[in-house]
Amino acid sequence: MSEQETVESTARRLGAFLELRREQIAQRWADAPLFRTVFTVSREEAVEACKAVVDALAGVASSGRLEDITSSGFDSVRDQLGRMTDAWTRMGASPARIADEVAALRSPVAELLRAESPDPAAPEAAEGLLAFTALMGTLRLVVMQTALTSGEELIERQRQQLLEVATPVISLWEGVVAVPLIGTLDSARSQVVMESLLEGIVARRAQYAILDITGVPTVDSLVAQHLMKTVAAARLMGAECIVSGIRPAIAQTIVQLGIDLSPVLTRASLADALAYALSRLGIEVSPRASTR
């Protein structure tokens, strides 16, 4: 028998063992922290979840591809593993901790596997254990992959939400609108800012638009380019654009980077920008004369 065939027959024997001992393994795993902490309400549920995982492992083992994390055998439990890793993550467990808990599932089954073999010193028994270890390693990888994927999905969702939330167009005065920019300006966000600002200019018939960048942590040449594009687009709509909220450190950075912001009208604060817009509109704001 070649080495390849030995490995495959060992894997098949392992698969048969997992199917045979499914109930026992599930009962033992249900007490392991990995399942116990997630299925707190009913032990039955935990046992069912364990059975599903054992079935998946048996399927993968029978197919003979112990180290293939893309094996279709895992597909049926991916959702379940996802829910479990989500629950662990919500409890504040790191991926490393989850991986440790998955590793803890190995020893109860290894005991069963040893008890199964008539002669623990026989090479078949050692090969069986080795195959099982490889299979558990693959399960660990699948769990880690699931945990990371759900993390990535979360990040993507939050990125979308940030894009929608962070660009309100505020009416400051009749004919004056402002957009407070918060966070880093990338091209996707600046596109959203530009669109909502222009819509705001049309809706409020604004003559002055103020872009407040107090909440923008850094201004590099790319951000400056986005700002200038927005200013140019607002001008094409017939509104004058004022950039306010340039902090001293950012002003220095802009100068040191050699960015030419001279086509853009700038003011130190939102208040200054509003005062400029009001004076150009011919509106005078003065304190009320004291009545007594």
Added chain:
Amino acid sequence: MTALFPGRPTAVPILALGDTLLVSLQGELHDGMAEQLQQDISRRIADSGAVGVIIDISGVEIVDSFLGRVLAEIAASAGLLAAGTVVAGMRPAVAITLVELGLTLPGLTTALDVERARELLAQAAEPGTWDRCQRGT
């Protein structure tokens, strides 16, 4: 006059409102129409002594560098005849497209709509204020 594109109008109407000329562009402006429009506007300014031209482009949904150049040329030739040009009613999508194309039309005065454009031109009628308008009042 030969119709270059049969079935399409060959001239854009120019309306006179007091001492202002109003041109409303609708849909696509093709080469023949643009050339005709430039000639018509210059002649009308010279004949009537108009001091302002308002080009309403609220009906234009697609712009390209050609339209940008036509607008700049009309403004330049009207300027030579001492008339101020205001481009009014640009749609947000059009403005974004122009900026993305790198056409910021620096020499043009813009207004939100025709009403604002008339206010701008009225202010410009006071001597010495047109320069300020062009910087964007």
